Amino acid sequence: MSDDLPHFMREPLWRRLRTRLFHLWFVLRRPMTFGVRGVVYDEAANAVFLIRHTYVPGWQLPGGGVEAGETAYEALARELEEEGNIVLDGTPALLKSLHFNRNVSRRDHVALYLVKSYRQTSPKTPDMEIAEAGFFSLDSLPDETSPATRRRLAEIFEGKPADAYW
Template sequence: MRPTPDDPDAWNAYLAEGNRTQARKRVSADALIRNPAGHVLLVKPTYKPGWDLPGGMAEANEAPEAALTRELREELGLEATLRDLLVVDWVPPHGPWDDQIAFIFDAGALDDAHAARLRPHDDELSEAVFYSVDKALELLHSRVRTRLGAAIQARQAGHPMYLHDGRTALSSHRDPE
């Protein structure tokens, strides 16, 4: 017989077992950060090849936006105010990795003085550089490139985009009901 909420100890043990056996998702949260010229901030991680968007992986039970603000503070010394959610991308298992939910948030534009002072603050990054959108798209790995393109499109459209492995998963143009 399945326990009910009338027996809180048995009910919580039952729920804990379900929680233990359900899938866990890896979560990443990145930021679209611009300078006044509209260039996009990219960072160069020391632990993997190539360029990336600023941000990182969420810790256990950490909200995506909290993970992003923590990563920006730790890696760049940046106290960012997140404006809008731009992209949610479900990434299927690849290589040694399980699936992942990747978020991109709009963290706005830095003024020229702040953008010029931006430097890596820990050993996880070797560089932080603003690039034109075209150059940024050229430098990024294909999965991140498609996410950045979607983030720019979502910012212009004024609504977030849901992607399935970098491809639009749901139509943004719905028929009226």
């Protein structure tokens, strides 16, 4: 396909359909959604942990939906463990930003945490959900890093104002 097409249009049709079906299932299952994302930051390397899902294009911050009966903190801890083998060693900072994720649905919001106290029990290997994962220097993020991820990182590390939209 042509390089001048938007990234999501360069994805194979089956992958785009799978993504849409996943989101439809998610919206039907939970009409109102609340999620968490974690900026796992390695200060010594000036690097952040990013994941690439099997069903959504681009590199993103790890995280996911808050389950019924679960706190946002518990959801963050669970998602970091599932998506990166990352265990929280301290309390992450809930940043002064809550974002409306209109790309997912008209009812999705995401809370953003900054995680500086953690340990990774082992490198994340690919599975059914996560195609790739790893730490990347803030100076050399992967080309396919999602625009929302780039905006959140600029807000945290460059002092840009927080955008209300994910």
